[in-house]
Amino acid sequence: MTSNPPNVYLPDMATIVEVVQETPAIKTFRVVLNSEERMQAFNFEPGQVGQLSVLGVGESTFVINSPPTRKDYLQFSVMKVGELTSRLHRLKAGDQIGVRAPLGNAFPYESMKGKNIVFIGGGIGMAPLRTLLLFMLDNRADYGDITLLYGARSPRDMAYGYEVEEWLQRKDMRTVLTVDNGTPEWKHKVGLIPNILREINPSPENTVAVTCGPPIMIKFTVQALQELGFDDEQVVTTLEKRMKCGVGICGRCNMGTSYVCKDGPVYTLAQLKQLPNEM
Amino acid sequence: MSTVRFLKARDIAPWLEELSRDFTVLAPAQHGSSIVFREFDPARGIELSQLSTTPAKRALLPPCETLFEYETTKTLEPPYKTSIELKPTLPEGKSVVFGARPCDARAMQIFDRVYNGDQVKDPYYTARRDNATIVTLACSEQEEACFCDRVGGSPVDATGSDILLTPLKAGYVAEALTPKGEKLLKSTSFMKAEGLRQEALNSRNRILEQVPERSSFLDMERNLLSLFGDLGFWDKTAEACLSCGACTYLCPTCYCFNITDETRGESGRRIRTWDNCMSSQFTLEGSGHNPRPSKAHRMRNRIGHKFSYYPQLHDKTLACVGCGRCVSNCPVSFDIRNAVACAIQQAGAIQEQAHD
Numbered sequence: 001m002t003s004n005p006p007n008v009y010l011p012d013m014a015t016i017v018e019v020v021q022e023t024p025a026i027k028t029f030r031v032v033l034n035s036e037e038r039m040q041a042f043n044f045e046p047g048q049v050g051q052l053s054v055l056g057v058g059e060s061t062f063v064i065n066s067p068p069t070r071k072d073y074l075q076f077s078v079m080k081v082g083e084l085t086s087r088l089h090r091l092k093a094g095d096q097i098g099v100r101a102p103l104g105n106a107f108p109y110e111s112m113k114g115k116n117i118v119f120i121g122g123g124i125g126m127a128p129l130r131t132l133l134l135f136m137l138d139n140r141a142d143y144g145d146i147t148l149l150y151g152a153r154s155p156r157d158m159a160y161g162y163e164v165e166e167w168l169q170r171k172d173m174r175t176v177l178t179v180d181n182g183t184p185e186w187k188h189k190v191g192l193i194p195n196i197l198r199e200i201n202p203s204p205e206n207t208v209a210v211t212c213g214p215p216i217m218i219k220f221t222v223q224a225l226q227e228l229g230f231d232d233e234q235v236v237t238t239l240e241k242r243m244k245c246g247v248g249i250c251g252r253c254n255m256g257t258s259y260v261c262k263d264g265p266v267y268t269l270a271q272l273k274q275l276p277n278e279m
Numbered sequence: 280m281s282t283v284r285f286l287k288a289r290d291i292a293p294w295l296e297e298l299s300r301d302f303t304v305l306a307p308a309q310h311g312s313s314i315v316f317r318e319f320d321p322a323r324g325i326e327l328s329q330l331s332t333t334p335a336k337r338a339l340l341p342p343c344e345t346l347f348e349y350e351t352t353k354t355l356e357p358p359y360k361t362s363i364e365l366k367p368t369l370p371e372g373k374s375v376v377f378g379a380r381p382c383d384a385r386a387m388q389i390f391d392r393v394y395n396g397d398q399v400k401d402p403y404y405t406a407r408r409d410n411a412t413i414v415t416l417a418c419s420e421q422e423e424a425c426f427c428d429r430v431g432g433s434p435v436d437a438t439g440s441d442i443l444l445t446p447l448k449a450g451y452v453a454e455a456l457t458p459k460g461e462k463l464l465k466s467t468s469f470m471k472a473e474g475l476r477q478e479a480l481n482s483r484n485r486i487l488e489q490v491p492e493r494s495s496f497l498d499m500e501r502n503l504l505s506l507f508g509d510l511g512f513w514d515k516t517a518e519a520c521l522s523c524g525a526c527t528y529l530c531p532t533c534y535c536f537n538i539t540d541e542t543r544g545e546s547g548r549r550i551r552t553w554d555n556c557m558s559s560q561f562t563l564e565g566s567g568h569n570p571r572p573s574k575a576h577r578m579r580n581r582i583g584h585k586f587s588y589y590p591q592l593h594d595k596t597l598a599c600v601g602c603g604r605c606v607s608n609c610p611v612s613f614d615i616r617n618a619v620a621c622a623i624q625q626a627g628a629i630q631e632q633a634h635d
Contacts, residue, residue, distance in 0.1 A: 007367055007369075007402045007539070008348045008399060008400070008401065008402070009347070009367075009401075009402075009403075009551075010346075010347060010365060010367055011365070013362075013363055013365065033460075055349045055351070055363055055540060055542075055547065055549075056349075056540050056542035056547055057540060057542050058538070058539055059538065060565065079566075081565045081566045081567075082565030083565075084565065085565060092583070093359065094358070094360065096339075096361055096362065096363045098363075098365075169565060178537075214566075214568075215568055215570075224553060226484075232574050240564065240566075240568075241562075241564070241570065242562055242563065242564045244536070244537060245536070245538065246537045247398075247399045248393075248398075248399060249393055249394060249399065249534070249536075250535055250536050250537070250538070250554070251438075251534070251535035251536075251554075251584070252535065252556070252561050252562050253553075253562075254580070254584075254588065255570075256504075256507070256583065256587075256588055257588045257591050262398075276507040276579065276580075276583070278570045278571060278576065278580075279570060
């Protein structure tokens with residue numbers, strides 16, 4: 001007897017086990033699926049996303065930003081920007097939310113093995129990069145030099161502060177922080193990400209650049225990478241889109257023939273150039 | 280060989296009444312100045328004289344449907360736990376769509392590739408699809424806005440139909456095309472009519488002969504791509520558009536939807552509703568960023584989807600069946616035929632320049 005295919009629209013109910021206030025606008029939610037069996041069987045790859053439901057308000061897409069190598073909970077970082085994210089921010093440990101995950105593709109972490117990696121994250125765009133970074137740090141021997149350039153508007157807008165300190169201390173990666181607006185206490189760079197990237201001047205040789213942030217930041221970061229000699233195949237990004245179905249039907253997240261919810265959210269610049277520019 | 284029967288015009292209503300006992304029967308009926316598909320009611324009758332104003336797509340994708348219901352329970356004692364139960368509401372029961380036109384039936388196959396594809400099965404759609412029988416009425420003529428012939432169809436095309444009705448004097452020749460159709464023809468409302476097979480075929484050929492020779496919109500998916508960077512072209516094309524969405528709601532092949540929640544007290548439901556890709560809200564993100572910020576972007580996506588993206592993903596099949604409802608009902612008389620013809624011409628010019 002064959003079982004029915006799963007209902008692609010039905011979320012798993014999950015319990016929030018911890019909420020971390022990252023910045024005034026960003027909270028991280030650690031959730032565990034209520035079904036122990038489903039939680040045990042849950043498999044995903046770095047870069048994949050999920051739809052979080054606040055029943056009565058709706059669903060929105062967030063990257064699963066805990067790495068698959070750490071499976072006690074699934075982690076989602078949420079920036080408060082609209083109705084759903086505001087309601088999410090009011091939830092506390094013990095509250096129930098719906099999770100439809102994993103959706104979409106993943107970072108090409110297999111083909112990145114043996115290469116140097118430059119992460120360039122802006123604001124909440126650090127969330128998906130963190131997943132891949134932690135995954136690579138957990139499999140450190142598989143990758144070459146790792147550089148992280150992480151920028152935010154101001155020091156208080158930098159998420160994952162508890163980890164950033166650790167990253168700064170690590171000898172097996174280079175971490176550069178920058179803010180648009182510094183404070184007297186700020187000891188790191190001040191300046192826009194693309195300019196700091198030019199300053200760092202990473203070599204494109206045997207290197208992949210992975211970037212995520214606001215669309216305008218991605219646009220100028222890509223320009224800077226091209227100036228530094230990176231080919232389109234060496235630039236990887238992950239996109240945010242308004243998604244509903246998450247399975248390539250409802251039609252709002254497509255760029256030409258490609259549906260960000262199932263063919264993305266991860267694309268190389270070479271792939272994006274084949275599609276109508278609708279970033 | 281498939282079964283052929285004859286249905287007298289006066290026997291349609293009794294047959295649909297008979298079917299109504301076991302099926303939800305949707306048929307075109309007059310509603311004010313429009314003809315719409317709705318549940319068959321003998322008192323209301325049916326209207327087959329011209330193409331319905333609305334398509335038959337609601338039989339497979341209702342304008343609004345419940346995906347699941349949810350109920351929240353809170354414990355009254357500390358530590359005050361909340362639990363939420365989800366109850367999916369899969370559609371049940373069988374349906375018959377009577378009086379779909381060849382364009383409507385063909386459009387359902389365009390839905391099938393997306394909702395019932397190799398990768399994704401939409402459980403709500405597939406439940407409806409499996410239980411629906413499509414009875415199609417071949418058109419006697421093409422109306423002014425019709426252009427099914429230019430997009431791979433014809434006024435007598437049987438694609439996607441379980442039964443094809445061909446109008447003859449005093450009634451209809453009914454040919455079963457699938458086992459589902461065969462079952463329906465067992466009704467005593469039908470008369471034996473094997474001898475009418477040829478007459479029906481001749482009639483359909485006469486209708487086909489009246490279809491004018493005109494340029495096809497097939498095989499242009501790559502051509503359109505060359506226009507994607509030319510926002511000026513799409514700006515001009517979309518100039519008059521009001522973004523009202525009449526074209527998408529009346530289109531038999533438009534299948535985009537929205538998902539929203541409705542709550543009343545501790546319980547509620549998650550619903551999906553038809554949506555309109557010409558609206559600026561369609562792609563507006565929570566952050567305020569909109570990847571399709573102008574009408575030009577949205578028009579490019581709408582026409583691109585039907586004539587380029589969908590064919591590239593689905594064996595060159597266009598996601599337009601040429602029913603012309605968007606042309607007849609647009610408040611500013613936007614004509615997708617002109618837009619596509621212009622795109623072909625413009626794309627041709629670009630390619631010629633590239634070769635020079």
